[in-house]
Amino acid sequence: MKHFLSIFLLILIAAAGCAKSSQPPYAEDPWVREPPPGMSMLAGYMILHNPSSTDMTLTGASSPDFAAVEFHNSVVEDGVSRMRQETSLVLAAGEALRFVPGGRHMMLIAPGRQLSEGDKVLIELSFADGSELHITAPVRSSGGH
Numbered sequence: 001m002k003h004f005l006s007i008f009l010l011i012l013i014a015a016a017g018c019a020k021s022s023q024p025p026y027a028e029d030p031w032v033r034e035p036p037p038g039m040s041m042l043a044g045y046m047i048l049h050n051p052s053s054t055d056m057t058l059t060g061a062s063s064p065d066f067a068a069v070e071f072h073n074s075v076v077e078d079g080v081s082r083m084r085q086e087t088s089l090v091l092a093a094g095e096a097l098r099f100v101p102g103g104r105h106m107m108l109i110a111p112g113r114q115l116s117e118g119d120k121v122l123i124e125l126s127f128a129d130g131s132e133l134h135i136t137a138p139v140r141s142s143g144g145h
Protein backbone atom coordinates (compact mmCIF):
# COMPACT_ATOMS: atom_id res chain seq x y z
CA MET A 1 0.00 0.00 0.00
CA LYS A 2 2.83 2.37 0.87
CA HIS A 3 4.52 1.61 -2.44
CA PHE A 4 1.32 2.27 -4.37
CA LEU A 5 0.91 5.63 -2.60
CA SER A 6 4.41 6.82 -3.49
CA ILE A 7 3.83 5.97 -7.17
CA PHE A 8 0.56 7.87 -7.04
CA LEU A 9 2.37 10.88 -5.55
CA LEU A 10 5.02 10.76 -8.27
CA ILE A 11 2.31 10.85 -10.94
CA LEU A 12 0.70 13.83 -9.21
CA ILE A 13 4.01 15.71 -9.13
CA ALA A 14 4.63 14.97 -12.83
CA ALA A 15 1.15 16.19 -13.75
CA ALA A 16 1.66 19.42 -11.80
CA GLY A 17 4.94 19.97 -13.66
CA CYS A 18 3.19 19.67 -17.02
CA ALA A 19 0.43 22.07 -16.04
CA LYS A 20 2.97 24.67 -15.03
CA SER A 21 4.75 24.62 -18.40
CA SER A 22 1.57 25.13 -20.44
CA GLN A 23 0.36 28.39 -18.91
CA PRO A 24 -1.53 30.35 -21.58
CA PRO A 25 -0.31 33.69 -22.95
CA TYR A 26 -1.79 36.88 -21.50
CA ALA A 27 -1.91 40.56 -22.39
CA GLU A 28 -0.62 43.12 -19.91
CA ASP A 29 -2.18 46.61 -19.99
CA PRO A 30 -3.94 46.44 -23.38
CA TRP A 31 -5.30 49.78 -24.67
CA VAL A 32 -6.45 51.47 -27.86
CA ARG A 33 -5.62 55.08 -28.66
CA GLU A 34 -8.67 57.30 -28.95
CA PRO A 35 -8.84 58.44 -32.59
CA PRO A 36 -9.58 61.92 -33.91
CA PRO A 37 -13.13 62.02 -35.37
CA GLY A 38 -13.46 60.26 -38.73
CA MET A 39 -10.16 58.38 -38.43
CA SER A 40 -10.37 55.02 -40.23
CA MET A 41 -7.42 53.35 -38.48
CA LEU A 42 -6.71 53.04 -34.77
CA ALA A 43 -3.64 51.67 -32.99
CA GLY A 44 -3.75 49.15 -30.15
CA TYR A 45 -1.00 48.41 -27.66
CA MET A 46 -0.18 45.78 -25.00
CA ILE A 47 2.61 43.65 -23.65
CA LEU A 48 1.93 40.06 -24.70
CA HIS A 49 3.50 37.52 -22.36
CA ASN A 50 4.17 33.84 -22.96
CA PRO A 51 4.76 32.26 -19.52
CA SER A 52 4.82 28.72 -20.96
CA SER A 53 7.92 26.72 -21.85
CA THR A 54 6.99 26.47 -25.55
CA ASP A 55 7.33 29.09 -28.27
CA MET A 56 4.02 30.27 -29.70
CA THR A 57 3.27 31.87 -33.06
CA LEU A 58 0.74 34.64 -33.36
CA THR A 59 -0.97 34.19 -36.72
CA GLY A 60 -3.77 36.75 -36.72
CA ALA A 61 -6.24 38.95 -34.91
CA SER A 62 -9.80 40.10 -35.36
CA SER A 63 -12.36 42.27 -33.60
CA PRO A 64 -16.15 42.55 -33.83
CA ASP A 65 -15.62 46.34 -33.82
CA PHE A 66 -13.34 46.49 -36.89
CA ALA A 67 -13.25 45.19 -40.46
CA ALA A 68 -9.69 43.94 -39.98
CA VAL A 69 -6.87 43.82 -37.43
CA GLU A 70 -3.23 43.66 -38.55
CA PHE A 71 0.13 43.57 -36.79
CA HIS A 72 2.42 46.42 -37.85
CA ASN A 73 5.91 47.46 -36.99
CA SER A 74 7.03 51.07 -37.38
CA VAL A 75 10.46 51.31 -38.96
CA VAL A 76 12.49 54.30 -40.12
CA GLU A 77 13.71 53.98 -43.73
CA ASP A 78 15.73 56.80 -45.32
CA GLY A 79 14.64 59.06 -42.47
CA VAL A 80 10.94 58.35 -43.08
CA SER A 81 8.83 56.38 -40.62
CA ARG A 82 6.85 53.62 -42.29
CA MET A 83 4.58 50.85 -41.05
CA ARG A 84 5.33 47.33 -42.18
CA GLN A 85 2.78 44.55 -41.81
CA GLU A 86 3.84 41.38 -40.00
CA THR A 87 1.71 38.34 -40.82
CA SER A 88 3.07 36.11 -38.08
CA LEU A 89 4.99 36.82 -34.91
CA VAL A 90 6.93 34.38 -32.75
CA LEU A 91 6.25 34.73 -29.05
CA ALA A 92 9.24 32.98 -27.49
CA ALA A 93 8.87 30.78 -24.40
CA GLY A 94 9.08 32.81 -21.22
CA GLU A 95 9.30 36.10 -23.11
CA ALA A 96 7.06 38.99 -24.12
CA LEU A 97 6.29 41.01 -27.24
CA ARG A 98 5.85 44.72 -26.65
CA PHE A 99 3.28 46.60 -28.68
CA VAL A 100 4.11 50.24 -27.91
CA PRO A 101 3.58 53.70 -29.44
CA GLY A 102 6.25 54.29 -32.12
CA GLY A 103 7.00 50.56 -32.47
CA ARG A 104 5.08 47.37 -33.03
CA HIS A 105 1.31 47.85 -32.76
CA MET A 106 -2.02 46.35 -33.65
CA MET A 107 -3.62 48.27 -36.52
CA LEU A 108 -7.37 48.31 -36.07
CA ILE A 109 -8.88 49.06 -39.48
CA ALA A 110 -12.30 50.50 -40.37
CA PRO A 111 -14.14 50.81 -37.05
CA GLY A 112 -17.83 49.92 -37.13
CA ARG A 113 -18.71 52.61 -34.57
CA GLN A 114 -17.27 55.85 -33.22
CA LEU A 115 -14.96 54.94 -30.33
CA SER A 116 -14.07 57.35 -27.58
CA GLU A 117 -12.32 57.29 -24.22
CA GLY A 118 -13.92 54.80 -21.84
CA ASP A 119 -15.24 52.49 -24.56
CA LYS A 120 -14.01 48.91 -24.62
CA VAL A 121 -12.79 47.00 -27.65
CA LEU A 122 -12.70 43.21 -27.87
CA ILE A 123 -9.69 41.83 -29.74
CA GLU A 124 -9.27 38.11 -30.47
CA LEU A 125 -5.73 36.87 -31.07
CA SER A 126 -5.18 33.53 -32.85
CA PHE A 127 -2.15 31.30 -32.49
CA ALA A 128 -0.69 28.65 -34.81
CA ASP A 129 -1.65 25.84 -32.41
CA GLY A 130 -5.32 26.78 -32.80
CA SER A 131 -5.65 28.51 -29.43
CA GLU A 132 -7.11 31.99 -29.03
CA LEU A 133 -6.69 34.82 -26.57
CA HIS A 134 -9.54 37.28 -26.07
CA ILE A 135 -8.51 40.72 -24.87
CA THR A 136 -10.67 43.60 -23.71
CA ALA A 137 -8.81 46.85 -24.38
CA PRO A 138 -10.10 50.18 -23.07
CA VAL A 139 -9.96 53.23 -25.34
CA ARG A 140 -7.71 55.91 -23.85
CA SER A 141 -6.55 59.31 -25.04
CA SER A 142 -2.92 58.55 -24.11
CA GLY A 143 -0.71 55.89 -22.58
CA GLY A 144 -1.05 57.19 -19.03
CA HIS A 145 -3.55 55.68 -16.62
Ligand SMILES: [Cu+2]
Binds near residue numbers: 083105106
Ligand atom coordinates in the same frame (compact mmCIF):
# COMPACT_ATOMS: atom_id res chain seq x y z
CU1 LIG B 1 0.05 50.50 -38.37
